[in-house]
Amino acid sequence: MTEYEAIIGLETHIQLNTTTKIFCSCRADSWNDLPNTNICPVCTGLPGVLPVLNRAAVEKAILLAAAMHAEVQPISYFDRKNYFYPDLPKGYQISQYNMPVARGGYLELTMPDDTTKKVNIQKLHLEEDAGKTKNDFGRRLIDFNRCGVPLVEMVTAPDLRSADEAAQYLTRLRQLLRWIGISEANMEKGHLRCDANVSIRPIGVDYLNPKTEIKNVNSIVAVRDAIQTEIIRQTREVQLGHKIEAWTLEWDEERNVLRKMRSKETEADYRYFREPDLLQLVIDEQWKTETLKQLPELPLERRSRFIHQYRVPEYDADILTGERSLSEYFEEAVVIYQGDPKRVSNWLMNDVMRLINELGIPAGELKLKPTYLVEIIKMVDDNIINNSIGKTLIEKVQDTGKAPSTIVSEEGLALVSDTRTIEDTCKTVIAQNPQPVSNYQKGKTGLIGWFVGQVMKQMGGKADPQLIRQILEELLKQ
Amino acid sequence: MELCDYPAYQLVGMIRRKQVSAVEVLESALKRIGEVDGCPGQLDGNNQIEPDKIHSFITLTPERARSQAQKVDHAIAAGEDPGGLAGVPFTTKDIYCVKDTLTTAGSRILSNFTSPYTATPIERIEAQGGVLLGKVNQDEFAYGSSSESSAFLPTPRNPWNTDCVPGGSSGGSTAAVAVGEGCFSIGTDTAGSIRQPAAFCGVIGVKPTYSRVSRYGLIAFGSSLDCPGPITRNVQDAALVLRIISGADPKDSTAANLSVPNYLSELQTPIRGMRIGLSPDYFKITYLDAQSGEIQQEDIPAIMKDAVYRAAGRLAEMGADIVEDVPMQQTRYGIPAYFVISRVEAASNLHRFDGVKYGYRTRQAVSDVHEMYRKSRAEGFGLQPKLRILMGMYVSAAQYSEQYYLRALRVRTLIRQDFNEIFDPKGKYRLKALLTPTTPTTAFRMGDIYGDSVLMQYADQLTVPANHAGIPGISIPAGFDLQGLPIGVQLLGNDFAESELLRIAYAYEKVTEEDEWRTRKPPILTK
Incomplete structure (x- = not known):
């Protein structure tokens, strides 16, 4: 029977822990705040407003790029990704498309056999987050607090070969993000989000088969389970002679099942074009060098x-x-x-x-x-x-x-170093316990530990047990 | 002459010297509005009503204006500095957000939108003591050249002949300024929307260099083309207002971080020796034959060309060097490239009007959010936004973007190169300005072109190259045609050369001061 291998690529969204949002001065972290309290005309897309880029978000992206060994681009651009969604107030997301802030790079994983595996990174780009939609008995409630929180989207090459490798990649990435201090990287809180692209192919071939995309998985364990489930499903389908279709799937964490969200044929055309409201992003050597001074040893x-x-x-x-x-x-x-x-x-x-x-x-x-x-x-x-x-x-x-x-x-926790005091206590213990003394002297020398314990107890533990033992052994010989 | 007919720069002095109060000036402007404006534009209004009035306004804000004027008078009484525009009444195109004031952009979809903040240019004027009379009408979202596409009817009329359009899209602004409903107005120019209506109404319209004036608070049309600018009755007021609205803005990162000259004091520098060009490419209009797709060219009416030559002659009297036959070969591609670029940006800029957060939402029952979008947008947008969305979506679609949008961007670069060459101080032409007609014709009659969006667009053919290139342009009055409609001529200059253009305009204004046509007033004021 044909053996298959899994081909996995991960698309991660990393929420940067800047103080303010990427294009306005609203506070970025709203975890403890009521809905729609960290908002302003800019992040809610009122008519006439303009974005102003937060330099701190760029600096955190530079740090991440360096930590991923990616190349920071001296010039990059912001683009509009156009689509309608109630929690996307402008009707487009400001993102980076074909000229991202950094390209290339890799993350090294230590494998169980102590070898190292390089997972290549295709690109890193900066973008703004959207708000949150909550369905409430037929009504849609929208919280714009998250609108404009800075994100880095990082896409790996299809270099991962198992669900475990994917989980390990995320573990390493999370460690790295916290290490360089650019994100809290808490998956449950959505600081680190992951979509997985999964396909399978017979071992030994070098072509790629159609892939499915698993969306909205919010823990490392769930990513591993979802990928594993999908590998099993695809293998079974292929063995049954079915074709894999380019679906978008959603992981139901409670039931541990994948659900089809949509077919890829219906994928939107985002009509990307350069964001005219922002200048090109120029990162000169000086800014880069200055920023990288904050980069710790990895x-x-x-x-x-x-x-x-x-x-x-x-x-x-x-x-x-x-x-x-x-x-x-x-x-x-x-x-x-x-x-x-x-x-x-x-x-x-x-x-x-x-x-x-x-x-x-x-x-x-x-x-x-x-x-x-x-x-x-x-x-x-x-x-x-x-x-x-x-x-x-x-x-x-x-x-x-x-x-x-x-x-x-x-x-008074210091050990009693005065042997006279220890000797006195030992003598007291011996005098108080004639029976154990007699037993000891008849050959039950194992009782020495018990005697040491009694002395320690009376001295409140403040003596060297080795010393007590020596003294006791001396005294009990007599 | 009433107080409201005085130039702003004189009123500021009179008010500061307490010869008149800001409140008196305001009352004079409000009285004028009462005499000539007629009813303001309203949703589902009647375009035939009061055909002999101007109908500049959508929203009049007399109470707000009174409290601003009183503040100026109090400041003066208290010996405080009332600001560089103290007590000067003005209007703004309804495309600018003004705090706690209805801001519609001429569209039903924003007919209930009250802005919680004020646009930077308006804020700067108010900070200098300017008194806002209200918000004036325009083409819906500035999509047009006649102001007829507003959802608020009646739409503005040309003060020189109320059967004619005032031009557009800042037609409410230029009509208002022409009849003394405020000393100046702030418009926007994306393809000529300040200069073209200024020419039609016989006033001065300045489209500054892209980035000279902050766009914060301007409801975006074509974000890479939009320029806020002043519309005035004289060059000194244009210089005064431009200085106040220009400069870097922490809320607009595309606004230039360059110091702003004192345009007003620089006006006095003579223009002797300045090289001013004339280009044959601005004396014809180019259009595509609808059947064959071939490029056709036609000379503009002789009276328009003559006005430019006449102006050139007067400037030569002032010592300017006139350079003829300056080639501007890409001019002909301005409109097609603009068609594509502006619509891609417009379609995207209109995405936010979805009925979710503010503005119009359908009252019909809907089954899901997509139906809510569809119905709200179908009912809320007029014809122009819909056409522009369709076209913009089409030419930026993944499979057509290269063929249309990206190609148009390359054409835009070529248009810019034409200007680089003529303004290059070491180049063949070394021009300080190019002098052209502002428009191919004078004002057309209401209803004549409206509905033909392609033909309408050609009204912008001579103004749109400056928007592509990002350079400044000014339209100034230069006489009348045989029907008594104003003719405008345009001065185009290098990046941030507003001061030079204003100097030329001022020199021209001075040298023609005694001309007969300078004494004419819109007939509506003499009735």
Whole structure:
């Protein structure tokens, strides 16, 4: 039987996190606002208004282009994409058509077998978002708040070969968008939207078959499920001798099924033409250079630098560079610590990560600053506190924002280094427990742990258990 | 002479010196409107009513005007600066948005639209103390050259002969200015819509360089061609108003970020030695034979050509160098290219009028939103918008765009090159201006051409090249034909050469000051 492979290309819409909209000065983020409160004559398309390009949106597009290794075009143009829709107030969307802000580029994916796959990007263009339509018992309600929110549309080449690869592309892209700080990239909130073009062909051939387009998928899991479902459907159709038609499909997330929205033959002619209300977009070297000063080291570069410079395992490097703030936290801590970076990594990955996940904030916003973390690690290293006090200190510093040394002295958490005090406590414990002592002395030496525990308890945990054990063993011999 | 007949630049001085109050000037203008204007245009109105009146207005705003005039008088009484147009009454074409005021663009589809904001040029005039009398009639969405296509009837009439059209699309503006309903009006010029009606009504019409004046608040027709500009009775007022409305605007990124000269003071510089060209290509009109598709050419009437030569002679007396036989070969393609480009932009600009957010919505029952669009637009738009939508959609469709739209854009570039060559300071002609007729004919009779959109368009043949090229043009009165209708001549100049064109116009106005035709008044004022 013929084996088929899937050919997948993704069209992503990325909402840029600018303060204001792309063509007017209304606030861009309306997530917590009532409908139609962030609007003005410009973004609602009143007669006579004109768009004025927000430079911040262009700068974020430049950053994205650089991060995708795409070529920023020195001159690009805006065009009108004409179509009627109630939430498109001008009856056309200002977009870029044949002269986009950037062309080419790629995103690298690490494959399960540790090879890297390059997913090529065809173009990146800037455009404005439309509003939202809500059906309300036969009425259409329109919210124009989202009109004019800046978007970058980024189209990949048909380079992806499975639903998992598509999901991985989106995961990587989302990480990158947050990393370079140009989008919140939250798919559920529509900051990152994805349409998938899917076709199949017999393995070994190099032609492309008609594709279907899956629209309106709003999570990475849903993208994977929708693509997988469509690959299975197309394979079954082809095996039955049917032709694949160029449909537009919609993913129903609740029922996990694809629904046909329309045939491609009825596709609109958008009658693109240059937007006469905007000048050509000129990005000169100076503007580009100035903008790219904000571009941080990218995740994959940082990952490999951590492996080489700090000798942390690949697994650690992966996690530490999963998010920019965490990677910066790690590096700052390593620099302060001066000791083995792996030790910092262990503390971060075990204890600090748990805190980050519980609080749902980036590492950089913790009250437990890298310098406090290092202070804790050093106190453990120097036996001023033990490991478990170290762990509780992490929580206490985060709760209070106080320096670890302050908490240690305020709460008297430092280990008792005076052997006389420890010896006295050990003697008390022995005196209070004649039976276990006798058992121990009869050969049940496993009880030593129990004795250590009793001493620790009486000392409030502020002693080195190793030392207690030594003293106890000495005393119990007698 | 009534107060409303004074030039703006004189009124400002009189008001500032407290010789008259802004309110007195306003009352004089309102009285004039009452005498000559007749009923304003209204939806489903009657075009035959009061055929001897001007009918410039759609919306009169006397209350707003009174409060503006009082503000000026109070400012003067308080010793404050009342602004460079203090107390000067003016009108605006109804294509400009004015806050809290009906703004219709002459269309049923906007017949209920009250703008929540004011267009930049109007805002600038009001900030300088200008007193807005109201909004004047025009062709629907500025689509026409006679003002007859307005949905608001009766449409404006020519003050020199009320059986004739005032021209268009800014016909309400030019008719109003000609009879003293305000000292000036702000129109728009997409193919000649300021200059052509100015010529028909015997007033001055300035189409500035594209981008010289902000388009913010102007209901767009052909966005790459539209130019706001002043219509006045004398050159000094044109210079005064142009300076106030020009300049960069944070709300229009296509508005030029260049400093604005003091046009008024520069008028005094003599024109001695300025090279002014005459082109044979502007003394004929070109049209396509409807059957064969062949290009046909015809000379314009001798009286129009003679007016240009007569004006050239007077300018030569003032020391200008007249350069004849300047070739402008692409002039003939101006109208066909304009047909395509303006309609593509117009069709797109009309998309927003869909009955969803504002404006007219059908009262019929509809089954879905598409039917609502169809019915609202079918009922709300008149014939001209519909024709332009059809044509615009056709020539920008994916399969025809290359053949029509993109080709028209290339023709536009060629038209621009004609001008580049004649204005090139190192080139063969080194012109400061080209002097041409503004229109092939004087005003035509109402109803004569209306309905033939192609023929109507040829009224713009001599004005449209400036819109393609983006260069400035001014139409100035230059006499009358045998029927007593005004003849206009046009001066075209290089980018941002408004000052030079105004200087030439002013020199001409001065040198012809004592001419008999200068003393004529529209008959409606002498009744």
